[in-house]
Amino acid sequence: MIHEIILTTLSAEGQVHIAPFGIRWRGDQVLIAPFRPSQTLDNLLATRHAVINYTDDVRVFAGSLTGHADWPLRHAEQVQGRILASALSHQELELVEVKEDTTRPELYFRVVHEATHAPFRGFNRAQAAVIELAVLISRLHMLPLEKILSEYAYLKIAIDKTAGERELQAWQWLTDKLQNYQAEISGDNQA
Secondary structure (H helix, E strand, O other), X not given: OOEEEEEEEEOOOOOEEEEEEEEEEEOOEEEEOOOOOOHHHHHHHHHOEEEEEEOOOOHHHHHHHHOOOOOOEEEOOOOOOEEEOOOOEEEEEEEEEEEOOOOOOEEEEEEEEEXXXXXXXXXXXXXXXXXXXXXXXXXXXXXXXXXXXXXXXXXXXXXXXXXXXXXXHHHHHHHHHXXXXXXXXXXXXXX
8 A cells, every 4th residue: 555645854964855655564664665766765765764754734735846845844853864854654764675666666664753743634625635636746748638637637626626726726726737747749640
């Protein structure tokens, strides 16, 4: 099972990187497997720390992929890292094992600290739709455009029926990114 979270990491120089990420649990360890090349992978290997942020503000998922990534942060308590101010809970991680792979190495972490800041009341359908579209947008270069457009049309039903202001803003950011991608590849096809 893959859990969609927001991962915050620091570069060796202390620059924060915020990324939506799918993680897996292997017993009591967290498995993070970023593709090469990626800023997340570079940061994880450089500092050996990360913070898992659980948030219901889906704008963070959308914003991280669309250039809207300026979110309030605070210092982690036991690792080199940052916590989203909007995190309902978080877990601070320390790298314990790396299984090398030329495409997607597997990094195993142990949780060294966790805290709950506010209750999680669940996602509504619009929030789930934004997260799913964010996953699709993160794979624009890997999936056929027709599949993404078909999924987009289906997911939009939930947006139209159940979205609040935050979800509408996140959806628009992702829609803009998708439309820009379509225009870009249409321009490539006409060249």
